[in-house]
Amino acid sequence: MEKAEARGLLERARDAFDAEEWRRCAETYEQVLAHFPDEKAAGAWWYDAALAYKFLRDWPKAYALGREAAARAPRGEGDPAFWNLGVAATVLREWEVARDAWEGFGVPVPQGEGPIDVDGAFGMACVRLETDGGQEVVWARRLCPTRAQVVSVPFTGGRRFGEVVVHDGEPKGERVVDGQRIAVFDELVLFEPSPLPTLVVTVHAAEAADVHALVGLFVEEGYGAEPKSSFVLHCGCCSEGTVEYEGDGVHAGEQEIVLASPPEEAGRILDVWSGQAGGGRSWSALQPVS
Structure with missing residues (x-):
């Protein structure tokens, strides 16, 4: 391949990148790299090709090309070639x-x-999880730079408390709670599913504190519980912006609680809860969601 031909291919690869035509972009870069793998600018070509494969969720290719990009990047300086390689690996x-x-x-x-x-x-x-109903932003405990375990009980279908997901490194929005800013990352892939089913139950709570007590009992057992009243629907634009939380939406009275636990364990914990505080607490209609 002559360098003039390579320049034309590089221009087409960059145009494809701008148009988000990821496969055409990556494959065009690969044509050039097959002949010019170690040019001075080749590190950027390897990186863009690996990034395009990451967007395609083609992890073996993102990994293979990402190793080439990282081999040409400076260490210890926050070069994104290492981040994307860490994700693919x-x-x-x-x-x-x-x-x-x-x-x-x-x-x-x-x-x-x-x-x-x-x-x-x-x-x-x-x-931000991909769900049967679209997308849902959940709370998660980060295990490493790119893996996190879901500690909310998802309200929309197809996802579960306790899952481990791989998330992207670029924040897409933030949540503000008590003045603390928490980044929102997009999910890339489900890494480990959770065995815990999602249930829903109707409870009657004399006070909001009773609902907090119920959530606390499930958390103490390593399970999850979320009042449905805490679910807030946002449009895509707002979800990717800054959302400030004021209060937790918990209230007294009859309401639905979404749970993550084995059904027999949920019934046991609900019985413990309803037997405390001398009345004013009851539950019914415990049933599976997913």
Whole structure:
């Protein structure tokens, strides 16, 4: 391939990138890289091709081209080639490469074998899940730079409390709670499903504190509980912006609570709850959602 032909292909690859025609973009870059893998500008070509495959969720290709991009990037300077390689390596469970990628980006992680689980070190995040009903932003506990475990009980179908997801590194919105700003990341892939089913129950609570007590009992057992009144619907534009929460939507009276636990455990905990506080608490119509 002559360099003049390569320049034309690079222009077409960049046009495809701008048009979000990811496969055409990646394959065109690969044509050039097959002949000019080590040109001075080749690191950027490897990176853009790997990024296009990431957008396609073609993780083996994103991984293979991402390794080439990272090999040409400066270490310890926050170069995104390392971040994208860390994501692809995590999805493919290539833990040694993932650890090296995070270190190359400049994020220290524990050495060892197997998944990188640094529970608490990366804090909380919100993740925008793909659901049967569209999308839902849930709270999640970050386990590593790109994996997080869902700690909300999703209201829309197809998703579960306790799932582990791989999320993107670029925030798409934020949530503000008590003055603290929490980034919202888009889900890339479901990494580990959760065995816990989603249930719904109707409860009567004399006071809002009774609802908080019920949620607390489920959390103490390692399960999840969310009042349906806490669910807020946002348009796509607002969801990707800044959303400030004032109050938690919890109230007294009859209401539905969404639960994540085995049904027999849910019944047991509900019985404990309703037997406390000397009356004013009751429950009925416990049934599965998913």
